[in-house]
Amino acid sequence: MGLNEDLVTLFRENEGEFLSGELLAEKIGVSRTTIWNHIRTLQRLGYEFAAQTHLGYRLTRTPDRMLPQEIASRLKTRFLGKSVHYYEEVASTNDVALELAAKGAEEGTVVVAEKQTSGRGRFGRKWFSPPGKNLILSLILRPPFLPGRASQVAITTSVAAAVCLRGLFDLPALIKWPNDIYIRGRKAGGILTELSAELDRIHHIVVGVGINLNMTRDEIPAHLRPNCTSVRIEAGKRCDRIQVAVTLIQELEKRYRGLLKDGFSHIVDEWIALSLSLGQRIEARSEGRLYSGCPAGLDEDGSLLLRLDSGITRRISGGDIRILSGSEVARASSP
């Protein structure tokens, strides 16, 4: 951690209190001049301090930015998020993370950005997010898996994301297979997983998470409005984006460690409990074909197990699902 992180951590540990330059200098082991210089740097980043003669500084406002020192000062994990790369603007956090990973960045490295100029979702679809409003975060993982199990990591991340939103905001967040986050029938987030691998082993996985947090209804492009929402819209208040990032990373690390140690079945149990489509009739488009039936679970490779009307259970490995409305179900089952 750098000096900025240390300073922010000290102010956070002593919230509401004045800390003198002498005290800060002593705690961190640098000169008072260095402390002052870093206070200035933090101010430029949007931190505000009340300063009082003899008493020192009190932190009065933290900027609404995904700054590494903010994440670091609150994060309680063993390896995930120990290194955070922050960008005001980037083409795509996944691209940056893939480059970092190819150069050997350590497992758990996180890339965050306020804005993506070419954010994307699955199948190269565009992912829209106004700057500074949402969560745009990519993580580097190196599970000792065969590549066929890469989907397990994406599924695990979707569970962590849904659990995070439920825990923090008491929202009915659900997962639409494979790993979209929905709140009250509207999409609030998505996960884009990319990997570099041999046939026998994964070099690295990059899991990109996009969650709509503080975007207002007006900020959603008109054509997306019917199917798209944000935590702010659903919870009725702005949220602390750092808190979401920290909670997500913590929930993910816990489950990822469980996945490595105990396998996929616990994750599947959680996923099923959080699944938007379980118990409903759906239509799945996969490799150019269309299937309809009822989801029956997840396979070891993250494939959706779809019980077709014929009674056969089919594995859906890629593509999309659509939940059939009541009238469509009636039509589909009529003779």
Add this chain to the structure above:
Amino acid sequence: MGLNEDLVTLFRENEGEFLSGELLAEKIGVSRTTIWNHIRTLQRLGYEFAAQTHLGYRLTRTPDRMLPQEIASRLKTRFLGKSVHYYEEVASTNDVALELAAKGAEEGTVVVAEKQTSGRGRFGRKWFSPPGKNLILSLILRPPFLPGRASQVAITTSVAAAVCLRGLFDLPALIKWPNDIYIRGRKAGGILTELSAELDRIHHIVVGVGINLNMTRDEIPAHLRPNCTSVRIEAGKRCDRIQVAVTLIQELEKRYRGLLKDGFSHIVDEWIALSLSLGQRIEARSEGRLYSGCPAGLDEDGSLLLRLDSGITRRISGGDIRILSGSEVARASSP
């Protein structure tokens, strides 16, 4: 194609004949001075010409190098090998191809090298090859598959490699699962497949092929000698490395196009006919566990189907197999 390629092609189409500077200049559409300059360039690359007043040039010797113009002038394919990147020395042709692919190199791009400084095989194992002796070649493919089918491309490449060596040298080349090339019980080649993918689609696959061609017994490191061989050792004569590259690329393109059009089953049929282990008892080490039984075929994802002694057929998705010797089989089946 560049001017070097055009020149070599012209000489090759008129093998044994003298071609005048005027004729070459006219055919290619450049000045005689340009032709002369390029003849000098080819000479520097190791080409030899007989020159005779009034008659012009006759190509008398082609260098034993994997030069793009040599490959281009003989290759009859639609897309594979249309662009060849040549290196005297490179860390690993797979690394170069992965970089080119990430930058958008077109499907079918080939990277060849005389020497690799960090050649590798599966599981990060070292792949040894003295410079200028063997075939070191990587291909970029972009099949419209789910990543789980990437193994099919590796299997297809191994079939093309075995067919190539059989056709050119009448050698009993066989494939050891998943995709090593063996001749008379010794390893002559290997394939390292790497991919960049999302969970739903492959960005690109790089297939690296290493085949021992003109390496002599003495050039094989002593500790590898018992299990390693080359085409030269087995066929009793040096081979034309360009011819091997061209034939391999052609055999692969034919099968790859078949794979995209008709699926995997024809490839599996060929693979079975060329399989070293079919009909033998083997031991498979996969994800830390050991299984023994008889290979029964290939699954859709390239997994080996292993019929265990219990009668259950198990999919072996990664790892290695070892063919059990007669005495080991006897021990394994004794009560």
